[in-house]
Amino acid sequence: MRYDDIKQMEGLTFHHIEGGERESDVLLFVGAGDVPSFKFYHEQDCCETVRIEDIVGDLNDLVGVPILEAREDTQDGGANYESATWTFYNFRTIKGSVTVRWLGESNGYYSESVRCERLLTNYEQTINELYKDEEHEEDNDS
Numbered sequence: 001m002r003y004d005d006i007k008q009m010e011g012l013t014f015h016h017i018e019g020g021e022r023e024s025d026v027l028l029f030v031g032a033g034d035v036p037s038f039k040f041y042h043e044q045d046c047c048e049t050v051r052i053e054d055i056v057g058d059l060n061d062l063v064g065v066p067i068l069e070a071r072e073d074t075q076d077g078g079a080n081y082e083s084a085t086w087t088f089y090n091f092r093t094i095k096g097s098v099t100v101r102w103l104g105e106s107n108g109y110y111s112e113s114v115r116c117e118r119l120l121t122n123y124e125q126t127i128n129e130l131y132k133d134e135e136h137e138e139d140n141d142s
Helices: 122-141
Strands: 016-019 026-030 038-041 048-056 069-076 083-093 096-106 115-118
Touching: none
Parallel strands: none
Antiparallel strands: 016 026, 026 038, 038 115, 048 096, 069 083, 083 096
C-alpha cells in the first residue's frame, strides 16, 4: 500500500464522491475512465479515533469540474485524549470551495493521521492483471 500526495488531484474531474458524512472514517473521490479515484481514510490500529469532524461547503461542488486546488494542512489541537491532530483537506473548483476537517485523537502513541491513497484506474488494473498473468505463465514455463 502506498500513500499519495493530494496535489495529484489537481486538474482531475471526479464522477462522484462517496462517504463524507460527519463521524465517518472514509471519503472517496470516484474517477471515471482514465481518472483515478482517491481514498481518504485512517487505518485503525488500537487506541485512536480518526474521523471526519466537519465539512464546510458542498461536496457536490467538487464533482463534474476540475479540481483547481487540493491542499492538506495539519494542526495539533486540544482534545479529550492525551493527543490530537486536526487535518484539513481544502479543495477548490470553479463551483466553490470545500474544507473537510478530520480529527484524530489518541493516547499519543498511535497515529492520528489521515491517509490519501490514489487507486488504480480500470485501465491500470487491467494492465496489472495482464502482466501478472504473463509472469505467472513464465513461471509455469520454467
